[in-house]
Structures are given as structure tokens and as C-alpha cells.
Amino acid sequence: MNKVQSALFCLFIISISLAGPDVHSQSINSFNLSYTYNPSGPIQFKYRLVKSDPGYKVYFQLNLPAYDTIGNYELNTFYRSSYSDSSAFNETTHNWADLTDVSAYPQLAGKLAFLPSEGQNIIVFHIKRPSTQKSFFFDVALEGDNMFTPDGITLVDKNGMPVLKSFFSPRDSISFTAEDTTQLYGFYYNMDFEEAKPPMVIDTISGGKTMEIDSSFMMRAGYFSATKPGLYLFQTDSSSGSALAMRLAPFYYPKFVSVDEIIGTLRYISSKEEYNKLVSSKTRKKALDNFLLDISGSQDRAKRIMQNYFTRVAEANLLFTGFKEGWKTDAGMIYIIFGHPDVVEKNDVGEVWTYLKMEDKSDLKFEFMRVKNIFTPGYLTLIRKDDYDRYWFRFVDLWRKGRI
Numbered sequence: 391m392n393k394v395q396s397a398l399f400c401l402f403i404i405s406i407s408l409a410g411p412d413v414h415s416q417s418i419n420s421f422n423l424s425y426t427y428n429p430s431g432p433i434q435f436k437y438r439l440v441k442s443d444p445g446y447k448v449y450f451q452l453n454l455p456a457y458d459t460i461g462n463y464e465l466n467t468f469y470r471s472s473y474s475d476s477s478a479f480n481e482t483t484h485n486w487a488d489l490t491d492v493s494a495y496p497q498l499a500g501k502l503a504f505l506p507s508e509g510q511n512i513i514v515f516h517i518k519r520p521s522t523q524k525s526f527f528f529d530v531a532l533e534g535d536n537m538f539t540p541d542g543i544t545l546v547d548k549n550g551m552p553v554l555k556s557f558f559s560p561r562d563s564i565s566f567t568a569e570d571t572t573q574l575y576g577f578y579y580n581m582d583f584e585e586a587k588p589p590m591v592i593d594t595i596s597g598g599k600t601m602e603i604d605s606s607f608m609m610r611a612g613y614f615s616a617t618k619p620g621l622y623l624f625q626t627d628s629s630s631g632s633a634l635a636m637r638l639a640p641f642y643y644p645k646f647v648s649v650d651e652i653i654g655t656l657r658y659i660s661s662k663e664e665y666n667k668l669v670s671s672k673t674r675k676k677a678l679d680n681f682l683l684d685i686s687g688s689q690d691r692a693k694r695i696m697q698n699y700f701t702r703v704a705e706a707n708l709l710f711t712g713f714k715e716g717w718k719t720d721a722g723m724i725y726i727i728f729g730h731p732d733v734v735e736k737n738d739v740g741e742v743w744t745y746l747k748m749e750d751k752s753d754l755k756f757e758f759m760r761v762k763n764i765f766t767p768g769y770l771t772l773i774r775k776d777d778y779d780r781y782w783f784r785f786v787d788l789w790r791k792g793r794i
Contacts (some may be wrong), residue, residue, distance in 0.1 A: 471512070572610075623764070
């Protein structure tokens, strides 16, 4: 190869590198989806899948930074048979104005109706910024672990916008809309779930907690209000696997403000003796202040713990709340202690979170299984390993010293 040929060859390689990945032949499990768990990331995308006849509807909300505009982005969709499917495919380009109310910017809400062919088990929303060639992918599984909202039922807020979060407060004005006069069956669960166990604790004795119905009721589409905190489940057919579940939370949720709530979340960074002392104290506010001062060694570090730790707790609640509060889930626990992962890879059975270059220069991986759950679509259950202990105790120590 002469110098001219060599230069052209190098230029060709550089051109390929700058062009970015060819999404038309990539599998979903080859994408890094870490931005889906970054509340301060460039794009926030939420959705709710509804089974319709025929096909499906996806109600979605897209949040962009205040300085950005929807005109800078393209929306494409494509199908996959599985997360490992890397066969060639064609994308469908959509017009934002046809799907959303652009006047609602910067929070855009929209609806996409579609009828997949046999074997098209996942629809992927590909949001692309052509000027930078930056792409964001959001997968919506159509079968398997993803439960469906009851046919023809939509939950909306006072402005008629679809409610896509999994919790509401007594102050929220929400209503069920229906395509007909379908009767809804409601079930209320008054349960206080335990927080997740640390990742190295392998519990082979106790089983899952039985979900016992506290009360039930029937209703038609229209305004819905509730006053009792807890979990509510709605179905059009009480024998089906199609349901919509919502938690009634305090109006300030996903944040916590009461001393009892704050103390509860400290279970991850306190010893058993410290925690029992906190919850049994008759002056819990004073006990909380003393605990933070004792573990941190100074008021400045104690304030830093309060600010950073409870920011993580609120983010975990926002990201992972389902049938129980987000901070109590396996995913919420890992998120609080270690932060949002550097790499998220999804596969047909779950997800792998990777934290790059830990203190010992190695990468730390957490594997989650997606578990079928009528209350929480795609509920993530951690595969626990005893060798997580050295990372766990190291990060807990950093939290206690106010160094995170």
C-alpha cells in the first residue's frame, strides 16, 4: 500500500468512526441506555403501554432541557423480535405535530397507535438529534414481562394529559377515561414493605410477601380520589393479567420531609444498633442530628450527607416506585449507594448495570432479572452475590464520612 492509498484508507476509517453506529443492524443489548436512569440527563422519556383492539397504544411524555426545542430532534420507531435481534430493519419516521400537542412544550405528551406484525415483540423509540448525530433509544416490550393498562382505559390529569408516573398524591386531580362505559374493579392494599437487603445478603429462608387485599370497590370512568396511603390496583377484568397500579403518596413525594421517613431511608448506611436507636428514640429529630454528626465528624459533612443522600433517595423514588416506594427496591438501593450506572445493557431476561473503574481499577457489575408482576411492569430483582460486600462497605463508609 503506497502513501496515498494509506492516507485514503485512514480517512475512510476516520469517516466510519465519526459517522457513529449503524442502528439499522444493531441489537438493543448493544446500546448503552444509562441515560434512562439519569434524572438530570439530556432527555426524559416516560410511557404507558395500552393494549387496544387491534394493536397497541403508547402514551408518552418527553422532557427536554429549557434551552432546547423539539424541532432539533427527529422521532423514529422500529421493531425488534428480542433484545439480541441484530437483523436489518427499517425505521419509520414520525412527525411530532401528528403525535403531540406542541403547544405544551417543554413537556410534550403524545400518543402513538401501532399494529405490529407477528414476531415484532419490542418497539423502540429512536429520538435523534441530526445536528450532532446523538441518538437516544427507549424500548417498550409488547409481550412477556410488560403488563398492559386495561383495554380502552386511560388515566389523565386535570389538563387531560396522560398520567405516566406510578404514584399520585391527595392533591392530584386524576380521572379515568374510557372508550365505553366499562366498569372498573378497584383493589386497595395497605402494606408497608421492607427495604431491600444489601446486595451481598443471600436470603434463602424467607419467601416473598403475600399481597393481601385490604378492601375492594367498583367504579365507572371519571374522577378518582383517595385518602388512604397505599397501593391501588384497577382492572376491567379481575381475572386477567391486565391492570393499572398506582401508589397514593404524600404530596411532597418523591421527596421525604418527615423525620420518620428520613430515618427509615438511613437503614442502608447505618448499623442495626444505630438504626434501632434512631427508631426507638422519643426525640427523633435530635437523635437524627446526633447520628449524622457522629458518623460524619462535622456539621459541614453532616449537611452534605443530608443534601446528597436524600437527593439520591428522591431520585430513586422518582425512577423506581412501583408497588413499593422506589428507595426500597433493589434497583433503588443500588442507585442510592452507587449512583446512576455508567453503562446499562438490557437483555431478554433483565438488565446489567456497570460502574466503570472503581477504586481497584476494575468494573463493578450488577445483574437484575425482570420479574413478572401485575403491579409493576418489568420489576427489577437483583441477583445477589457475596463478593459485593467489599464494594458495599466501601461506599457506605464514604457516605458516612460525607465524601459522596
